[in-house]
Amino acid sequence: xxxxxxxxxxxxxxxxxxxxxxxxxxxxxxxxxxxxxxxxxxxxxxxxxxxxxxxxxxxxxxxxxxxxxxxxxxxxxxxxxxxxxxxxxxxxxxxxxxxxxxxxxxxxxxxxxxxxxxxxxxxxxxxxxxxxxxxxxxxxxxxxxxxxxxxxxxxxxxxxxxxxxxxxxxxxxxxxxxxxxxxxxxxxxxxxxxxxxxxxxxxxxxxxxxxxxxxxxxxxxxxxxxxxxxxxxxxxxxxxxxxxxxxxxxxxxxxxxxxxxxxxxxxxxxxxxxxxxxxxxxxxxxxxxxxxxxxx
Amino acid sequence: xxxxxxxxxxxxxxxxxxxxxxxxxxxxxxxxxxxxxxxxxxxxxxxxxxxxxxxxxxxxxxxxxxxxxxxxxxxxxxxxxxxxxxxxxxxxxxxxxxxxxxxxxxxxxxxxxxxxxxxxxxxxxxxxxxxxxxxxxxxxxxxxxxxxxxxxxxxxxxxxxxxxxxxxxxxxxxxxxxxxxxxxxxxxxxxxxxxxxxxxxxxxxxxxxxxxxxxxxxxxxxxxxxxxxxxxxxxxxxxxxxxxxxxxxxxxxxxxxxxxxxxxxxxxxxxxxxxxxxxxxxxx
Numbered sequence: 001x002x003x004x005x006x007x008x009x010x011x012x013x014x015x016x017x018x019x020x021x022x023x024x025x026x027x028x029x030x031x032x033x034x035x036x037x038x039x040x041x042x043x044x045x046x047x048x049x050x051x052x053x054x055x056x057x058x059x060x061x062x063x064x065x066x067x068x069x070x071x072x073x074x075x076x077x078x079x080x081x082x083x084x085x086x087x088x089x090x091x092x093x094x095x096x097x098x099x100x101x102x103x104x105x106x107x108x109x110x111x112x113x114x115x116x117x118x119x120x121x122x123x124x125x126x127x128x129x130x131x132x133x134x135x136x137x138x139x140x141x142x143x144x145x146x147x148x149x150x151x152x153x154x155x156x157x158x159x160x161x162x163x164x165x166x167x168x169x170x171x172x173x174x175x176x177x178x179x180x181x182x183x184x185x186x187x188x189x190x191x192x193x194x195x196x197x198x199x200x201x202x203x204x205x206x207x208x209x210x211x212x213x214x215x216x217x218x219x220x221x222x223x224x225x226x227x228x229x230x231x232x233x234x235x236x237x238x239x240x241x242x243x244x245x246x247x248x249x250x251x252x253x254x255x256x257x258x259x260x261x262x263x264x265x266x267x268x269x270x271x272x273x274x275x276x277x278x279x280x281x282x283x284x285x286x287x288x289x290x291x292x293x294x295x296x
Numbered sequence: 297x298x299x300x301x302x303x304x305x306x307x308x309x310x311x312x313x314x315x316x317x318x319x320x321x322x323x324x325x326x327x328x329x330x331x332x333x334x335x336x337x338x339x340x341x342x343x344x345x346x347x348x349x350x351x352x353x354x355x356x357x358x359x360x361x362x363x364x365x366x367x368x369x370x371x372x373x374x375x376x377x378x379x380x381x382x383x384x385x386x387x388x389x390x391x392x393x394x395x396x397x398x399x400x401x402x403x404x405x406x407x408x409x410x411x412x413x414x415x416x417x418x419x420x421x422x423x424x425x426x427x428x429x430x431x432x433x434x435x436x437x438x439x440x441x442x443x444x445x446x447x448x449x450x451x452x453x454x455x456x457x458x459x460x461x462x463x464x465x466x467x468x469x470x471x472x473x474x475x476x477x478x479x480x481x482x483x484x485x486x487x488x489x490x491x492x493x494x495x496x497x498x499x500x501x502x503x504x505x506x507x508x509x510x511x512x513x514x515x516x517x518x519x520x521x522x523x524x525x526x527x528x529x530x531x532x533x534x535x536x537x538x539x540x541x542x543x544x545x546x547x548x549x550x551x552x553x554x555x556x557x558x559x560x561x562x563x564x565x566x567x568x569x570x571x572x573x574x575x576x577x578x579x580x
Binding site: 056057058075076077078080081082084086088090092101102105106156 | 475477478480481483484485486487491495496499500502574
């Protein structure tokens with residue numbers, strides 16, 4: 001049902017700093033359907049977050065356009081709410097007030113006071129934070145903060161929900177738990193989501209499509225992988241699913257063979273000094289597999 | 297030793313009803329109140345010993361108490377003119393500080409926000425601030441007397457100009473240090489200028505602003521005593537100068553104690569307000 005809800009059209013991004021031009025993104029073309037869950041994966045520094053910021057309107061692209069629901073995006077707005085990696089809750093407001101700030105600002109015309117209150121509570125309950133309304137961010141754990149961040153973003157009823165490595169700063173157990181929550185909420189609400197991640201399992205588990213970026217500078221879309229796993233997905237059942245493992249390997253192959261991260265000169269000199277280059281390559285692959293195994 | 301034991305047994309006796317409260321109070325008394333009391337008593341004894349010899353120029357504390365007893369027990373007498381009780385003297389000084397400091401708070405935060413927000417304003421104003429803030433408070437007095445032609449607004453101006461610099465500088469640093477994330481949140485929510493100012497900027501910069509306010513109130517109190525010595529009239533600064541002219545050293549010592557206590561209280565008040573206002577601002 002390709003109805004081109006969101007399209008990113010030929011986006012380039014070049015930063016100028018101290019007279020040095022550096023192109024980060026080159027010719028990014030992507031269309032996203034309504035209700036689709038897209039992950040953008042790539043090595044750190046490849047420009048994933050820049051791409052997300054362009055869609056959010058926080059960064060202006062050098063050329064190209066982002067069109068959402070028939071309108072061009074050129075400034076940030078509540079129709080593209082962002083869940084930031086480090087939660088970005090305002091520490092002087094309570095959990096309730098943080099969500100209320102967003103709701104009162106974005107739903108002032110559509111809801112009266114009582115309805116707004118109900119809506120805030122409903123969203124906080126959806127992420128399982130109904131018990132901590134009057135707590136301040138400093139008093140709750142990292143995972144809880146991220147839940148509140150998600151509730152705040154959902155409460156704005158965005159056309160696209162943008163997740164910038166939302167679970168990156170969390171420990172593995174909390175992360176798994178939150179991924180489940182996000183899947184449940186996604187089943188319930190059917191939001192259109194773009195998520196930045198560097199976690200292969202997370203991408204395969206949550207996404208309908210995985211967009212893989214090549215290494216920067218001038219990162220492009222390397223491959224797009226359709227994940228045709230039935231929902232609801234269960235991570236334990238999927239662990240033995242050949243399709244799941246196939247998808248995971250596809251992404252791993254892209255990241256660690258085709259787009260092996262080129263390390264900085266100093267690091268490479270230190271490492272290559274001891275080993276043959278070929279051996280090192282093998283080593284890298286081994287490590288990647290190990291990492292994948294550890295996560296499964 | 298025996299009194300300690302007695303208070304312990306008392307604690308046990310009372311502990312049937314509100315044991316935790318009593319224990320906490322006792323702990324505070326022993327840990328917080330006892331050490332300064334002991335030190336002050338020792339210093340007083342030392343002072344008494346040093347100044348008790350027949351040739352001493354300064355009076356010992358016992359002499360000070362005897363000389364100033366009338367002033368201590370009658371803080372609110374009013375015989376007209378400058379001959380009023382210590383409480384009135386201090387209140388007169390506090391009134392000047394209140395005016396000057398309030399003006400400095402408003403103008404300082406406003407200028408701090410401007411300098412913190414606008415790079416151009418910072419480049420233009422920062423050198424001016426950096427030079428002017430090193431001018432000693434009293435150096436402003438003649439020029440302000442010339443400008444205002446009156447002593448009261450001049451004193452208030454001296455307070456203002458003394459207190460404003462730390463407020464401006466701390467506010468601007470606070471504004472410039474607002475995390476990019478908070479700005480992004482404001483942009484996604486499309487907060488307007490006023491909402492951004494009240495909901496994001498002031499709370500985010502509050503810890504910095506309050507450290508500026510605290511330095512400012514301390515400097516105001518330092519400056520008022522010096523300024524009042526020159527302008528005369530009712531006020532703790534002129535009281536000290538007057539006492540010196542009348543060779544009443546004991547009065548000077550009493551005034552110094554009062555000045556110190558009031559300055560301490562002012563500092564604590566601003567610190568308390570600051571910690572109350574910024575209670576939720578700790579990074580989470």
